[in-house]
Amino acid sequence: MTRYMVTAALPYANGPIHIGHLAGCYLPADIFVRYMKLKGEEVLFICGSDEHGVPITIKAEEMKKSPQEVVDYYHDIMEKSFKGFGIEFDNFSKTSIPLHHENAQKFFKTLNEKGYISKKTEKQYYCEKCRRFLPDRYVEGTCPHCKAEGARGDQCDACGKVIDNVSLIEPKCKLCDSTPVIRDTEHFYLDLDKFQNKLKTYLDSRTWWKENVREFSLGWLKDGLKPRAITRDIDWGVKVPVEGYDGKVLYVWFDAPIGYISSTMEFFNRSGKPDEWKKWWQEEDSKVIHFLGKDNIVFHAVIWPSMLMGVGGYNLPYDIPANEYLNLEGKKLSTSRNWAVWLDDYLTRHKPDILRYALASTLPESKDTDFSWTELQQKNNGELADIYGNFINRTVQFITKYNDGRVGENPELRNEDNEFLDTISRKVQSIGKLIEEYSIRKATYEFMDMAREANKYFTVQEPWVLGKKDKSRLDTVLYVCMKAVVALACAGEPFIPFASKKLQAFLGIKNFRWDSISSVAVPSSLEGRELEILFTKIEDKTIEDEKARLGRKAEEKSAGKNENTLSLSEISIEDFKKVELVVARVLKAERVQGADKLLKLSLDLGTEKREIVAGVALHYKPEDLENRKIVIVKNLKPAKLRGIMSQGMLLAASSSDKSRVKVLFPDESCEPGDTIG
Ligand SMILES: [Zn+2]
Numbered sequence: 038m039t040r041y042m043v044t045a046a047l048p049y050a051n052g053p054i055h056i057g058h059l060a061g062c063y064l065p066a067d068i069f070v071r072y073m074k075l076k077g078e079e080v081l082f083i084c085g086s087d088e089h090g091v092p093i094t095i096k097a098e099e100m101k102k103s104p105q106e107v108v109d110y111y112h113d114i115m116e117k118s119f120k121g122f123g124i125e126f127d128n129f130s131k132t133s134i135p136l137h138h139e140n141a142q143k144f145f146k147t148l149n150e151k152g153y154i155s156k157k158t159e160k161q162y163y164c165e166k167c168r169r170f171l172p173d174r175y176v177e178g179t180c181p182h183c184k185a186e187g188a189r190g191d192q193c194d195a196c197g198k199v200i201d202n203v204s205l206i207e208p209k210c211k212l213c214d215s216t217p218v219i220r221d222t223e224h225f226y227l228d229l230d231k232f233q234n235k236l237k238t239y240l241d242s243r244t245w246w247k248e249n250v251r252e253f254s255l256g257w258l259k260d261g262l263k264p265r266a267i268t269r270d271i272d273w274g275v276k277v278p279v280e281g282y283d284g285k286v287l288y289v290w291f292d293a294p295i296g297y298i299s300s301t302m303e304f305f306n307r308s309g310k311p312d313e314w315k316k317w318w319q320e321e322d323s324k325v326i327h328f329l330g331k332d333n334i335v336f337h338a339v340i341w342p343s344m345l346m347g348v349g350g351y352n353l354p355y356d357i358p359a360n361e362y363l364n365l366e367g368k369k370l371s372t373s374r375n376w377a378v379w380l381d382d383y384l385t386r387h388k389p390d391i392l393r394y395a396l397a398s399t400l401p402e403s404k405d406t407d408f409s410w411t412e413l414q415q416k417n418n419g420e421l422a423d424i425y426g427n428f429i430n431r432t433v434q435f436i437t438k439y440n441d442g443r444v445g446e447n448p449e450l451r452n453e454d455n456e457f458l459d460t461i462s463r464k465v466q467s468i469g470k471l472i473e474e475y476s477i478r479k480a481t482y483e484f485m486d487m488a489r490e491a492n493k494y495f496t497v498q499e500p501w502v503l504g505k506k507d508k509s510r511l512d513t514v515l516y517v518c519m520k521a522v523v524a525l526a527c528a529g530e531p532f533i534p535f536a537s538k539k540l541q542a543f544l545g546i547k548n549f550r551w552d553s554i555s556s557v558a559v560p561s562s563l564e565g566r567e568l569e570i571l572f573t574k575i576e577d578k579t580i581e582d583e584k585a586r587l588g589r590k591a592e593e594k595s596a597g598k599n600e601n602t603l604s605l606s607e608i609s610i611e612d613f614k615k616v617e618l619v620v621a622r623v624l625k626a627e628r629v630q631g632a633d634k635l636l637k638l639s640l641d642l643g644t645e646k647r648e649i650v651a652g653v654a655l656h657y658k659p660e661d662l663e664n665r666k667i668v669i670v671k672n673l674k675p676a677k678l679r680g681i682m683s684q685g686m687l688l689a690a691s692s693s694d695k696s697r698v699k700v701l702f703p704d705e706s707c708e709p710g711d712t713i714g
Pocket residue numbers: 180181182183184185188193194195196197198
């Protein structure tokens with residue numbers, strides 16, 4: 038039996054996930070995997086966060102955090118968003134784990150031993166003050182092409198041109214603003230040229246790929262592949278496993294795809310079968326399928342297969358069903374301009390199924406498509422609520438209200454009933470076939486068409502008339518309608534899993550196989566069962582609010598509001614309540630050696646003793662504070678200052694230039710441990 042090793046592009050851990058990512062690969066991959074699992078296929082769905090590279094270190098410097106803290110933070114946000122949208126990975130790993138570092142180093146070593154890696158000396162900016170090489174994005178200067186200021190080491194945003202190595206005019210180190218020097222540095226290169234012919238044969242043989250993906254990949258081979266640098270001079274990443282190359286790490290695009298394999302290993306290590314991953318990546322009857330967005334095609338269709346061929350023993354990607362781009366309200370999605378719908382934010386207001394369904398109907402499968410809130414409203418109101426929800430609801434209501442909850446067990450099916458049931462079965466089959474071809478949009482239409490047909494049947498049969506004149510015919514019609522409800526509950530699972538699971542629970546459906554949906558049993562009675570409304574209408578006002586919100590967020594971004602620094606006006610009362618302010622008594626105050634601004638304070642908090650470090654030494658002598666009561670923030674993360682762990686922060690008022698600093702002393706009748714707020 039064929040095994041399906043399915044991956045979705047590793048999301049980069051320097052921000053949350055938006056709808057573009059969801060439409061690009063996570064949603065189609067999840068729909069595919071859910072269907073394949075329901076079909077009874079052996080499938081593994083693997084992902085993880087991509088956590089190395091310069092954008093992470095830059096983000097870390099902006100946020101004044103370590104790179105590890107940054108990637109941990111975004112990993113959690115991403116994982117929650119995926120869970121919230123029902124993207125059910127078998128494993129969601131991280132590339133910063135030791136297992137992955139070892140694995141990536143092993144890839145490097147093998148390629149090196151087999152002669153696929155070469156070395157080259159190149160020129161790079163080096164900051165003597167920071168004592169480090171400066172990757173492209175750490176240098177800014179004047180563009181040599183258009184003379185615009187603020188061009189990065191690798192590209193000018195003003196004219197869009199690529200900037201050749203070390204050619205900026207008046208370059209400056211972004212970290213310290215001093216002028217860097219140019220130094221020689223040695224880097225490792227993957228000799229892609231050595232794979233040119235093999236790659237051509239490989240790509241030519243992939244006749245079943247989407248045309249845009251194969252054409253694009255073959256295009257890369259036209260001018261002949263050249264060696265590509267696979268190392269960089271930064272600290273954050275997988276260390277180059279060669280002696281004498283300290284301070285160099287593997288380029289993130291080199292280690293990232295290896296992350297799929299590491300994530301698979303992690304999954305099987307956890308389940309106590311450490312060798313099982315080999316089956317999925319190396320045995321002939323496994324098919325590796327990479328879901329991804331257009332920008333990732335070259336890495337997966339050209340570079341990754343080269344790496345796999347070079348190392349040897351691995352299956353080459355069987356298919357790469359890459360999607361094009363999704364636009365938002367007619368404009369290109371943009372993280373830097375904050376023109377996006379962020380998944381974590383969406384989930385605070387709306388149901389995941391609605392966005393899943395709306396996006397599935399407009400996936401950019403063969404060309405760029407557009408998402409709009411108005412269309413989401415139409416999809417929800419006009420289809421999920423009015424067609425799908427309506428049919429289920431009217432059937433269930435009719436049975437409960439007018440037929441004592443009985444469904445009728447001995448139907449006498451007429452031609453028209455059989456024809457209708459055949460149509461439903463054919464549609465279920467067709468949905469499956471379309472998903473296997475990665476035509477998710479068409480599969481989604483076909484699913485809604487099932488509900489449309491079912492409504493038609495209900496209307497034509499007029500059960501409300503039958504109830505008065507032909508009880509046995511009514512039983513049959515209701516039974517047939519319930520067969521359709523069951524089919525919708527099962528076939529909807531890949532698209533709208535949350536509503537489908539609810540409906541399945543209502544119907545008592547536990548396990549079913551896709552190919553036998555038409556024989557899943559219909560409950561004989563609905564007595565005592567209750568079904569909540571699955572989809573309600575979205576008001577116009579809600580949609581207007583969402584559109585206004587999009588514009589507002591983009592404006593805030595262009596006005597320079599950084600999402601990493603909470604502006605006070607945006608803190609909710611709930612946020613403020615998280616800050617614990619308490620009264621403390623200063624037991625002892627002393628100067629900190631070598632720091633003329635700091636005082637170390639030993640405090641009594643009523644129930645415990647603590648030490649904090651406060652920057653008030655220029656304004657207060659130790660004896661001014663001893664025995665006084667002060668207010669501190671109690672639940673700050675402890676921080677080390679001059680080697681002393683500070684477990685809180687003292688409250689003080691200061692003039693804007695800090696020339697005047699006054700500690701806030703609470704009323705003398707306050708007691709240590711009293712809370713404020
Ligand atoms: Zn320029």
